Amino acid sequence: MSYWLMKSEPDEASIDHALALKEKGIPWTGVRNYQARNFMRDQMRIGDGVLFYHSSCEQPGIAGIAEVASDSYPDPTQFDPQSPYFDPKSVPEQPRWLLVDVRALKKTRLISLTELREQPELQEMLILRRGNRLSITPVTQTEWDCIVNKLVNIVLNQPVNKK
Numbered sequence: 001m002s003y004w005l006m007k008s009e010p011d012e013a014s015i016d017h018a019l020a021l022k023e024k025g026i027p028w029t030g031v032r033n034y035q036a037r038n039f040m041r042d043q044m045r046i047g048d049g050v051l052f053y054h055s056s057c058e059q060p061g062i063a064g065i066a067e068v069a070s071d072s073y074p075d076p077t078q079f080d081p082q083s084p085y086f087d088p089k090s091v092p093e094q095p096r097w098l099l100v101d102v103r104a105l106k107k108t109r110l111i112s113l114t115e116l117r118e119q120p121e122l123q124e125m126l127i128l129r130r131g132n133r134l135s136i137t138p139v140t141q142t143e144w145d146c147i148v149n150k151l152v153n154i155v156l157n158q159p160v161n162k163k
Contacts, residue, residue, distance in 0.1 A: 025069035
């Protein structure tokens with residue numbers, strides 16, 4: 001099992017929106033970075049843990065716990081000329097961009113970057129590195145355990161153990 005941090009702008013796909021579609025999951029559309037695409041294509045597996053992160057908003061931070069709910073498949077927005085994610089160089093026979101579905105498991109209190117930085121176990125976490133702008137980053141087992149079992153349980157008091 002692997003763990004991931006996946007960023008989403010809450011006005012596009014929030015943890016509340018994902019929870020409303022809990023059974024089905026939400027398609028993680030709009031990823032237009034090759035490294036993030038490759039994570040979805042080559043490394044993500046159904047059941048992998050996801051830290052659902054709200055970005056580009058007034059209060060960014062981890063807003064929930066989710067899981068990968070599908071294998072990767074072509075992102076339909078790349079073929080839609082009306083979509084902000086349209087890619088005229090991508091064709092259905094050879095799609096450039098993929099996505100996975102993400103199923104929300106729990107909404108958490110917002111865990112800010114400041115709070116993450118205060119945890120010694122998280123000092124090497126990719127989201128905390130200067131210049132990191134990737135929308136999808138791997139999370140280590142230690143980082144996952146610290147966030148899910150230490151920070152989230154401060155409020156929820158219910159472990160989310162994905163081991």
